[in-house]
Structures are given as structure tokens and as C-alpha cells.
Amino acid sequence: MPLEFVHSPTQQTFDIGSRLTRLLTLLFSLVIVFNTIFAFSVLVNLKSLDTCMFLSSDCSWSAHIDYIKDKAWSRVNILRSLKFTLDRLTLETINMTFIRPLLEYGDIIFDNCTAGEKQELDKIQHEAARIVTGATKLVSIDKLYSDLNWQPLSDRRTNHKLIFMFKIKSNISPTYLVNLIPLRPADPRYNLRNSSDIPLIHCRSTLYYNSLVPSAIRAWNTLDSSFKSADSIQSFKRLISNTPKVPHYFNTGPRRLQVHHTRLRLDCSLLNYDLYRKNIISLQACLCGDSESVRHFMLFCPLYTSYREDMFESINLLVPGTAITLDLLLKGNVRFTDPFNSQLFSIVYSYIDSTKRFI
Structure with missing residues (x-):
């Protein structure tokens, strides 16, 4: 007679347990694969920043602002689709990595664009902030920024100009940029409180008045002297930002x-x-x-x-x-x-x- 192997209840329980373990392991592996593919697809859609600047013959920034808006809104839409999938910290990290750099690429140069164009960029940041926090359009923008400890784009552009000036004053910038800044008189006639200020540039048009070098000089002259004497670019950035971290x-x-x-x-x-x-x-x-x-x-x-x-x-x-x-x-x-x-x-x-x- 052929031998018959009789499985005890303990062996049967072991077989069922091992099969269940293998099944759970397979399911867990599929979840990991799905999450990996999902994250990869998001990153592929976001791609690299591949930003550039559009210069117009009429000295306007409309073409460049339109280019920024199209790219930024497409990424905000991706962020919105993840609004209830990812946590607040992850959403904020995505915004800081893939969206805000678009809004700030070359911002010290195009800061003399029109007020309406600046508002269009602000709308993008406002929507990103609402997505990150989960707030609705009923929210006050001041409260929204306070909850995130974000600075308005206008304040950040001013800070970037101050960093631009600090690099020039510290001889970190290239010579062709240093030569754009007027020199103070070697021996001023009077010892005035503003004797250490950089001479202002005479501007015949509003467009030039609001352009990089004249506006950066004005911002630098209004800065506290203790900030100007920072010993490194890192400490200077900390001084002018001074934004507390979100709990x-x-x-x-x-x-x-x-x-x-x-x-x-x-x-x-x-x-x-x-x-x-x-x-x-x-x-x-x-x-x-x-x-x-x-x-x-x-x-x-x-x-x-x-x-x-x-x-x-x-x-x-x-x-x-x-x-x-x-x-x-x-x-x-x-x-x-x-x-x-x-x-x-x-x-x-x-x-x-x-x-x-x-x-």
C-alpha cells in the first residue's frame, strides 16, 4: 500500500499561517511599488526647473511673467491633487522645491514689472499656501502667511536685493557688478548721519528708478548698520529673514x-x-x-x-x-x-x- 502522509491540525495551521504571511508580504510589496511609482510620476510631472528669462524689446516683463505663470500653475494643480493625500510638511516641501523657485528665478531683475503682474505671481503663492494649510478662499492672507511663517514675495524680493548688495559690498560678486555701484566721495565735506550711504543714481524714468541697481541701493541705505556689518553671507541672511519656524x-x-x-x-x-x-x-x-x-x-x-x-x-x-x-x-x-x-x-x-x- 502506498504511504499516506496525514497532516496534523498543527501542520495545517502552520501551512495556512505561512500562506497568509506570504500573501501579506506580497500585498505590502505591491503597496511599496505603488507608492514608489506614484511618487516618481509626481516628480516626472514636476521635472526640473528649466527656467529662463524672456527679454522684450519694449523693456516689459509680460512675456516672462506669462511663462512663469503657466509653469507655476501647472505645478500648483499637481499640488492641489495631493491636498488630502500628503501631510502639511510634505506639501510645503514640494512647494518650496518646485513652485516657489519658479516665482523667484531672477526676481531682483524683473521686480520693476507692473503691479498687476506682481499680483498675478502673488495669487500663485496664495493658492499654494491655501493648499498646504487646507484653508479655504475665505481666509485672510495675513493670517495665512502668519500660520505658515511665509514672507510675501515682495518682501523676499527686497531681501534678495539686499543679499545682492551685501555680496557687492563684501567683494563676493564679480567685478562687472561691483562697477555698477557708485562710489562714495573719499573726503565728504560734512560728517552727516547718512555719510556712509551709497550715492543714489539719478533716474529719468520710473522704469529705471524701479530697476535692480537703483532700487537695491535705496533698500541698502535704509538697512540698519548692524545688519550691514554681518561677518558672513549666512549670518546676513539670518538677520534680514528673521522668520520663526512653524511649530x-x-x-x-x-x-x-x-x-x-x-x-x-x-x-x-x-x-x-x-x-x-x-x-x-x-x-x-x-x-x-x-x-x-x-x-x-x-x-x-x-x-x-x-x-x-x-x-x-x-x-x-x-x-x-x-x-x-x-x-x-x-x-x-x-x-x-x-x-x-x-x-x-x-x-x-x-x-x-x-x-x-x-x-
Whole structure:
């Protein structure tokens, strides 16, 4: 008789477990491959910056600005498609790497373009900022920049001009650029407060007045002397930028809840009061009858009392004796460590999710 191998229950369980392990390994490998292909496709679409500058015979920058707009908006559209897929930090990194350099390539040269052309570039940065934070078009641009600690493009162009002048004054720039700057008199007749300023260039037209060298000299002359005496280009950049970093805990948590929390912080949420302020709806009342503001929703609305009590209890367990204010719930506390603030935000996210207000 042929031998028959009888599989014990233990062996059968082992076979099923090993098959399940192989299946999970295969699925995990497919996920990794999919993510790799997805990331690669994004990078291929973004491509290299391959920027250039268009010079017109009439000294206008319209052709160049149109070129920048077309390339930048195509990349903003890709960024928008990833708005709820990637976290805030990753979206900001993509913007800083692939979009903002387009808006700033040669910006000190074309800064004498028209005000309307500058506004077109600002719109691109504003939309990128809304995508990164998840804010809506109802948001105040000042609050949006403050939440991201971004500088307006106009301020960054001024800073780039100051860096251009610092390199010239430090003899880092080529000679042909150094020769563009007028020299101060060797022996001034009077010892005036502005005797160290660079002489201004006489300009017969507004276009030349706003061009690189005359405007850079004016910006340099208004700069504090302590900045001018920086010992290196790196320290000079730090002095003129002086923008604080965004708290790390702003980037934590599930993206959907992170977006709703940010909208509450920036007063551009779907609460009735925020919509009423922008004339989108005619009534600002909550279902409970009071005005549905951010403060009302987070601290007082009787519809969410049980969820709020759970939130307050969890916060008191995390940081006993802490006064619970609206600022604490929306911005955290700089005296706490990042892990503590991250846990605090997680508790607030749970409250927002539990209320089902923004579904």
C-alpha cells in the first residue's frame, strides 16, 4: 500500500499561517511599488526647473511673467491633487522645491514689472499656501502667511536685493557688478548721519528708478548698520529673514482633521459665523440658537457638551491645572514640549471628529 502522509491540525495551521504571511508580504510589496511609482510620476510631472528669462524689446516683463505663470500653475494643480493625500510638511516641501523657485528665478531683475503682474505671481503663492494649510478662499492672507511663517514675495524680493548688495559690498560678486555701484566721495565735506550711504543714481524714468541697481541701493541705505556689518553671507541672511519656524506639532495628526483644525484657527471654517462674515449665508446662528463662532463651537455649544467634557478631562490628565482657553486648543502652548502639544492636538482632533460637525 502506498504511504499516506496525514497532516496534523498543527501542520495545517502552520501551512495556512505561512500562506497568509506570504500573501501579506506580497500585498505590502505591491503597496511599496505603488507608492514608489506614484511618487516618481509626481516628480516626472514636476521635472526640473528649466527656467529662463524672456527679454522684450519694449523693456516689459509680460512675456516672462506669462511663462512663469503657466509653469507655476501647472505645478500648483499637481499640488492641489495631493491636498488630502500628503501631510502639511510634505506639501510645503514640494512647494518650496518646485513652485516657489519658479516665482523667484531672477526676481531682483524683473521686480520693476507692473503691479498687476506682481499680483498675478502673488495669487500663485496664495493658492499654494491655501493648499498646504487646507484653508479655504475665505481666509485672510495675513493670517495665512502668519500660520505658515511665509514672507510675501515682495518682501523676499527686497531681501534678495539686499543679499545682492551685501555680496557687492563684501567683494563676493564679480567685478562687472561691483562697477555698477557708485562710489562714495573719499573726503565728504560734512560728517552727516547718512555719510556712509551709497550715492543714489539719478533716474529719468520710473522704469529705471524701479530697476535692480537703483532700487537695491535705496533698500541698502535704509538697512540698519548692524545688519550691514554681518561677518558672513549666512549670518546676513539670518538677520534680514528673521522668520520663526512653524511649530512642529502643526504638522501632526490625520490630514483631514488637521485641515479642519487649521481652518478653525484661521477663521475660515464651515461654521455658520465664518460663512456669515463672508456673506455666504444669511444667518450665523447655531442649531442651539447662539452665534456659531469658533469660540462657541469649541467651548460652549450645548450640542457637544459630552464630547467637550471628555476633551477637557483628557487635557487635565495630560497637563493638570492648565487653564483651557481657545488659544490653547487652536495653537497649543509654546511652553510645552512638542510631544505634549502633539498629544494636546490629538485630543482636540478627537473632539472635532466626534462632533461630526464638518462631515
